[in-house]
Amino acid sequence: MTGSDGVDEEKRATLRRFAAVGAVSPLATFSESAEADTGESDARDAIAGYLSTTPGAHFSKIRDDLQLGTGETQHHLRRLEELEVVESYSDGDYKRFVPATRFDEFEKNALGYLRRSTPRGMLVELLSNPEATASDLADALEVSPPTVSKYAGELEEAGLLSREDGYAVERPETVLLLLVRYADSFGERTVALAQEAGGLIRYDA
Numbered sequence: 001m002t003g004s005d006g007v008d009e010e011k012r013a014t015l016r017r018f019a020a021v022g023a024v025s026p027l028a029t030f031s032e033s034a035e036a037d038t039g040e041s042d043a044r045d046a047i048a049g050y051l052s053t054t055p056g057a058h059f060s061k062i063r064d065d066l067q068l069g070t071g072e073t074q075h076h077l078r079r080l081e082e083l084e085v086v087e088s089y090s091d092g093d094y095k096r097f098v099p100a101t102r103f104d105e106f107e108k109n110a111l112g113y114l115r116r117s118t119p120r121g122m123l124v125e126l127l128s129n130p131e132a133t134a135s136d137l138a139d140a141l142e143v144s145p146p147t148v149s150k151y152a153g154e155l156e157e158a159g160l161l162s163r164e165d166g167y168a169v170e171r172p173e174t175v176l177l178l179l180v181r182y183a184d185s186f187g188e189r190t191v192a193l194a195q196e197a198g199g200l201i202r203y204d205a
Contacts, residue, residue: 010067043068044076048085051099054185056111058094109158110175118143119151120186123160124193126169127176133166 046066051057057065063073077097080086087100091112098108113119121141125132134152138145155161160175162168169175176193179186183194 043072044080044085047073047076047080048099051086051097053182055098055103055182056096056108056115058091058096058115061115062097106159106171107174107178110160110178113155113158113160114175114178114186118147119155121189122148122151122155122167123169123175124179124189126161126167127172127179128193128196130168131166137167 043066047062050062050066054061054065059073059077062068062077063070066073068076077086077088081088081100084100086097088095088097089108090096091109094112096108096112096115098111103111114123118141122137125137125140129136132140134145134148138148141148152161152163152167156163160170162170179190180194183190
């Protein structure tokens with residue numbers, strides 16, 4: 001449905017919803033400069049709000065979830081980067097975006113892999129069951145052992161996984177915190193992990 005001003009009402013509602021989410025989020029990174037840029041602020045506020053709840057999203061996901069055009073998304077993301085509201089980084093074939101100055105390099109690497117279904121599933125399973133073997137992971141995720149091996153190699157190269165003695169998540173508390181904090185953007189299995197997260201964190205005496 002299109003409103004009297006020619007703007008699609010579903011798109012308008014989506015933009016306003018994410019702008020509102022960002023506005024009330026303690027993780028939102030809005031700037032007066034961005035909000036003062038009238039006429040285009042709804043889309044920019046929505047992108048900033050969206051990234052405050054879905055950090056590490058790549059360009060196409062931002063565009064599609066917010067129902068924006070390709071050129072429109074490029075324009076607003078470029079402007080938000082200029083305003084230092086968001087920042088981007090390369091992740092293989094993807095360009096990913098996060099709120100500016102919010103995450104270190106390890107966290108940005110982690111978010112990139114957590115946005116991919118199989119690597120995220122492997123990390124979630126290993127956090128829930130640190131003794132899980134490659135075969136266990138393949139069974140749990142319903143993928144082939146070679147697929148697990150492929151992603152395990154990538155995760156190790158990215159500094160997220162150790163394969164010295166079985167599989168072990170590097171900086172598990174940090175990875176768990178990212179999963180719990182943004183659980184709703186990762187799917188049902190991660191939401192379930194978030195509910196049991198308190199029992200998974202180990203503290204040194």
